[in-house]
Amino acid sequence: MEAAAVGLTTITARDLEAHVNFLASDVTAGRGTGQPGLQVAAEYIATQFHRLGLEPIGTDNSYFQKFELLKTRLTDNIGLVMIEKGADGWSREKFQYNEDFFVSPHGLTGSTETQAPIVFAGYGITAPNYDWDDYADADVERKAVLIIDGQPEIPGSDYFTGEAETHVGDVMEKVITARENGASAIVIAFNPRSEMLFSDRMKRWERWLTQDAMALPSPISPAPVFFINKRTANRLLSVLGKSLMQIQEEVETGISGSTILPGTNLLFSVELEKETVVTQNVVGYLSGTDPELNKEGIIFSAHYDHLGVDKEGTIWYGADDNGTGTSAILEIADAITSNPKRAKRSFLFLAIAGEEKGLLGSNYYTNHPLIPLEQTITNLNIDMIGRNAADSIYIIGSNMISQELHDMNEAAAGYLNNLGLNYRYNTLDDPNRFYYRSDHYNFAKRGIPVIFYFAGVHEDYHQPTDTRDKINFDKMERVAKLVYLTGWGMANRGGNIGEQNLNSEFQPEIPFHIKY
Ligand SMILES: [Zn+2]
Structure with missing residues (x-):
């Protein structure tokens, strides 16, 4: 873990708070897909990727992976x-x-x-x-x-x-x-x-x-x-x-x-x-150093859209959902680019649009991948990590496709030793069906090992009252560090881990849950 130690210190509650404060502000107006506020948020994320030196590998070599929606x-x-x-x-x-x-x-x-x-x-x-x-x-x-x-x-x-x-x-x-x-x-x-x-x-x-x-x-x-x-x-x-x-x-x-x-x-x-609107995922790439293994990649993802502003002008801020996850991948990108050494494998930072409309941005991405899906060895997806129990996080999907990913995440948690892993929702039978309800599911469906990091729903979930004053930034720091270490660990494993661990038997065909 030594090479990762520098980056670890750059993930701070204060930085996370700064990102959430902007992403869940009046300017971004709830980040509704197809609304101007989402574009503001996209520019913000792209600016951070640029500042950190990530490669723009989206449409026309920009940080935007553009796509059409009806x-x-x-x-x-x-x-x-x-x-x-x-x-x-x-x-x-x-x-x-x-x-x-x-x-x-x-x-x-x-x-x-x-x-x-x-x-x-x-x-x-x-x-x-x-x-x-x-x-x-x-x-x-x-x-x-x-x-x-x-x-x-x-x-x-x-x-x-x-x-x-x-x-x-x-x-x-x-x-x-x-x-x-x-x-x-x-x-x-x-x-x-x-x-x-x-x-x-x-x-x-x-x-x-x-x-x-x-x-x-x-x-x-x-x-x-x-x-x-x-x-x-x-x-x-x-x-x-x-x-x-x-x-x-x-x-x-x-x-x-x-x-x-x-x-x-x-x-x-x-x-x-019907009306066609153009929106975008925001993508930043960092190549690995190993001449062979750098063809493989780890994707850190978080949807950056929320429910936007409604006809009455009420803003649905989505501070927790998913200002927190978006901020976390920005901080993880900061950590990874701060390390004195690069990882063997490559990283893609993926801020996803259209999640709230039915996992649309991740559906588009997995049909138009920027790292071939066979070489995408892990998707670590973060969606709502700023509320509820201060010292634990729900881990969903970690062992469903690859035991190695599960073990890596456990090892990272053991190293940090300040955050409990709660597997309560790590099942396909749970009536809440969380496993199907965020963007990682589109990766899992295609056999890519995933972890969904999630702190659970609360009374402000999908309400205009999901605001930034209610976020626990210290908790976010702990979770972001865990995700960072897990991703870093996966990026530096020896051998071809993609091939060995895919369990092709596991292909559930049940997409997202509409959030009523
Ligand atoms: Zn969400």
Whole structure:
């Protein structure tokens, strides 16, 4: 660790505080992707990279890796119509938008108008570990799939006891599963057991549903997601002669499973307004000294975007989320460039945009990598490290792909001896699904060993009150030092560590969690 000792002293709470103070100020205005405040933050980060002598390897040899995003907004032209074959031909029943149903704009890249048969598929859960598969007998390819929100409740069951949530009841997981099965629309029936009213849920999701959504451009728009109330669900299921509550019970007791709704089609249309915006990740590179090993790289990443400023002018500062992580990679860059010796392997410092819009910047980066992915041996991702317990940090993902990375991080923590490593969320089964919820996930999906450094959520999480006065800069210093030492250690290991340690078996295909 001797060569790393000089750098270690340059990481200070005071420097971190200075960075956070700027990044979470009125000038950067919440750093919303697509908003001017994010550009200010990008210039600040690029200036620091320049000052430290990092190489600009982005677009046109700049510090910016530019990319296009589609900014989308739902129009009022949203339709959901049941078409039913009766004795005297087809009849239509139109449901009321924003009353009988609402729709999510997230992830959509184009307008849709389609008619499709409807398949009821229970809870829409495929969970081999839980011995449950609603798609076992369901063909939903090019069909509208109707599923119940939440998860089964089965007294005496090993998993679905009704007492604790599991990750398989998560909306996002179900949407992904339905899309993977080829559904053309996903219709989620409000769970009749919910203690909340449908209208209250709509209200609670209002901000998330009405804000501008963003997506990476793609020629095919994914299946839209409709949330329907109980009455609408009952109307659709009436062709089976059953109510939603009846069929829910039948699914849970195994009496009935997935089934097509006979003689019924769903006509659905979603019209989007679209606008292309250009944004950027901020990238700074430092080459290693070993003529062979310097082809391999370690990526320090942190998203620098947050929720921006809303229509009322309220700034969502995002001091912890993720002013802290962004500041930490600036300090780590400072430390690494302060060392008298360079490392064997190369480093990439990556400040990521569009995380809050669905891990978009890391998705773009991993499709357009600046160090080939096969030579990217580690991604250390920092997202929210300034709050909660002063002397411990959650470590997520460290041993999932490479034991060597896990051991290195433990060794670094042992060397520092002032920060506890908490593995509570280091599991794929946690209902919070943190492993899927920040940018490291796009690297992990491609088999790159990752660690997600995270101090946990708090009452100011995704609120305008996530401000700089609440940050524990001493804690940040300890975490930044840990990340620095782990990265430095990985950069100086002998041999080809990339090849030996990848566990190719591990390829979970479940992306981010939408933050409601
Ligand atoms: Zn974050």
